Amino acid sequence: MVPDTTPALEIDDLVVRLGGRTIIDSLSLRAEVGQVTALLGPNGAGKTTLIRCCTGILNPDAGAIRIMGTDVTTACATGRVGLMPQSTGAWSGIKPLELLRYLASLHAHPLPVEPLAERLGLTDFASTSYRRLSGGQQQAVNLAGALIGRPELVFLDEPTAGMDPHSRRSVWSLVHDLREAGVSVLLTTHLMDEAAELADRIWIIDHGRIALSGTVAELTAGGRTLEDVFLANTDSRMRP
Numbered sequence: 001m002v003p004d005t006t007p008a009l010e011i012d013d014l015v016v017r018l019g020g021r022t023i024i025d026s027l028s029l030r031a032e033v034g035q036v037t038a039l040l041g042p043n044g045a046g047k048t049t050l051i052r053c054c055t056g057i058l059n060p061d062a063g064a065i066r067i068m069g070t071d072v073t074t075a076c077a078t079g080r081v082g083l084m085p086q087s088t089g090a091w092s093g094i095k096p097l098e099l100l101r102y103l104a105s106l107h108a109h110p111l112p113v114e115p116l117a118e119r120l121g122l123t124d125f126a127s128t129s130y131r132r133l134s135g136g137q138q139q140a141v142n143l144a145g146a147l148i149g150r151p152e153l154v155f156l157d158e159p160t161a162g163m164d165p166h167s168r169r170s171v172w173s174l175v176h177d178l179r180e181a182g183v184s185v186l187l188t189t190h191l192m193d194e195a196a197e198l199a200d201r202i203w204i205i206d207h208g209r210i211a212l213s214g215t216v217a218e219l220t221a222g223g224r225t226l227e228d229v230f231l232a233n234t235d236s237r238m239r240p
C-alpha cells in the first residue's frame, strides 16, 4: 500500500496585507503529520498572523492553505484543528472547569474534562475566575481549551510564555505525549531550548518570509547553537 504523505499543513505562496503593509510575503511551508513543527521569528515577523490564517480567523490576500488535504474552513468546522492563542480576552468571569465543560460541549468527541484539567494542573485553581488567574495559569487553561476537542492538528502560539520552569516542563511533556499519540503540532516560541527540545523541524521566519528551515541537527551542524542560527538569519530591527 502506498503510504499517505498528505501533510498536516501545506501553505503555498501566502500573502497577507494589513494596514497597507505586506505582513506575510509569498510564504510557503509544510508541516508533516505526527510531527512537531516550530515557527521561530523575531517580534512582528508574522507568526501569529500566519496562525490566524491557518485557523480561519483571517483571510489571506493570496495563496493557499491545506490542512490534512482539505481547506481551512472545512478542517476547522469539522473540529480537526485546535488553537491555543497568545491571549484570550473574552473569558473574564468564567471558572476554568466551567469553561472547559462549555468548550467540550461544542465538540462531538471531546476529551474527558477532569483528567485533562488534572494533567494541566487546573484543578489547583478551579474556583478562581479566568480573569483573576495569573498569566501562566491562563496559558494552561488556554492550552486545555485547544486540546479538549481532540484536534488532529493543534496550533500553540507561544504555549509556555509566562510559565515557570515547572509548568514549562509539564507542557513539554504534554507536547511529547501529543506527538506520541500522532497529533500534529505547530508551535511558535521565542525560547530556543524549547524549540530544540520539541521540534522535529524548525521554520525561521523574518519579515513575513521563510528565512531558513531544517531539523535542529541540520540547523546546528558545525557547532552553532540554534540561537546563533536565529540571530544570523533574522533582522535585529523590530518590525514597525
Ligand SMILES: Nc1ncnc2c1ncn2[C@@H]1O[C@H](COP(=O)(O)OP(=O)(O)OP(=O)(O)O)[C@@H](O)[C@H]1O
Binding pocket: 018, 019, 023, 041, 042, 043, 044, 045, 046, 047, 048, 049, 050, 239, 240
Ligand atoms: N490587524 C492588523 N493591522 C495592521 N497590522 C497588523 C495587524 N495585525 C498584525 N499586524 C502587524 O503584523 C506584523 C506581524 O504581527 P504578528 O503578530 O503576526 O507577529 P509575531 O511574529 O507573532 O510577533 P510576536 O513574536 O511579537 O508575537 C506586526 O508588525 C503587526 O503590527
